[in-house]
Amino acid sequence: DGGITQSPKYLFRKEGQNVTLSCEQNLNHDAMYWYRQDPGQGLRLIYYSQIVNDFQKGDIAEGYSVSREKKESFPLTVTSAQKNPTAFYLCASSTGNRGSGELFFGEGSRLTVL
Amino acid sequence: GQNIDQPTEMTATEGAIVQINCTYQTSGFNGLFWYQQHAGEAPTFLSYNVLDGLEEKGRFSSFLSRSKGYSYLLLKELQMKDSASYLCAVMTTDSWGKLQFGAGTQVVVTP
Numbered sequence: 001d002g003g004i005t006q007s008p009k010y011l012f013r014k015e016g017q018n019v020t021l022s023c024e025q026n027l028n029h030d031a032m033y034w035y036r037q038d039p040g041q042g043l044r045l046i047y048y049s050q051i052v053n054d055f056q057k058g059d060i061a062e063g064y065s066v067s068r069e070k071k072e073s074f075p076l077t078v079t080s081a082q083k084n085p086t087a088f089y090l091c092a093s094s095t096g097n098r099g100s101g102e103l104f105f106g107e108g109s110r111l112t113v114l
Numbered sequence: 115g116q117n118i119d120q121p122t123e124m125t126a127t128e129g130a131i132v133q134i135n136c137t138y139q140t141s142g143f144n145g146l147f148w149y150q151q152h153a154g155e156a157p158t159f160l161s162y163n164v165l166d167g168l169e170e171k172g173r174f175s176s177f178l179s180r181s182k183g184y185s186y187l188l189l190k191e192l193q194m195k196d197s198a199s200y201l202c203a204v205m206t207t208d209s210w211g212k213l214q215f216g217a218g219t220q221v222v223v224t225p
Contacts, residue, residue: 033212035215040122040217041217042118042201042215042216042217042218043157043201043203043213043215044215045212045214048212058212088154090156090157102147102159102162103147103149103157103159103213104159105156105157105158106156107155107156108154108155108156110154
């Protein structure tokens with residue numbers, strides 16, 4: 001079945017460590033996104049990519065990095081520079097066509113910094 | 115930027131109707147989405163409105179008034195499984211598929 005797979009589902013990290021969250025999709029979607037969700041807040045866009053080998057900063061990109069070497073994959077690295085990384089991270093994809101903004105989400109990765 | 119406002123929480127009884135309002139301020143409006151999110155899970159798509167009027171899909175309906183910057187999601191015949199957060203999200207013409215989300219409305223369905 002087509003969909004988006006995120007891993008790991010739960011991750012614990014010590015302060016000062018970088019961690020990479022995986023996101024893979026087999027929907028043949030051009031656009032991929034990373035959102036962060038904190039309690040009581042809406043989803044906030046970290047990075048997005050409209051096409052392979054290209055990506056753009058979202059609203060809260062500081063302390064994060066991404067790559068888009070393959071259409072299917074859009075990993076997110078949470079670096080030690082991110083001051084408050086404990087959150088629920090959601091990866092999403094869409095066809096990217098104007099007027100077709102429906103997002104398909106992965107199951108999410110919950111990162112806890114100890 | 116965009117301001118998207120929706121109530122924080124609503125409580126309703128099983129079998130009843132609940133209306134979740136969403137107001138937004140944006141330029142270049144290009145559609146409004148509603149998503150449902152159960153605790154600890156991914157959001158799932160409910161509806162999309164780009165023209166004024168009501169879109170009905172089973173027990174759920176969504177309304178849009180572009181001139182008023184206003185939408186609502188109507189949930190009828192509430193079931194316990196409808197207890198979830200409902201997210202309003204707006205797309206603009208300059209955002210190429212990116213959505214700006216409201217904080218979500220937590221709906222609690224009681225027996």
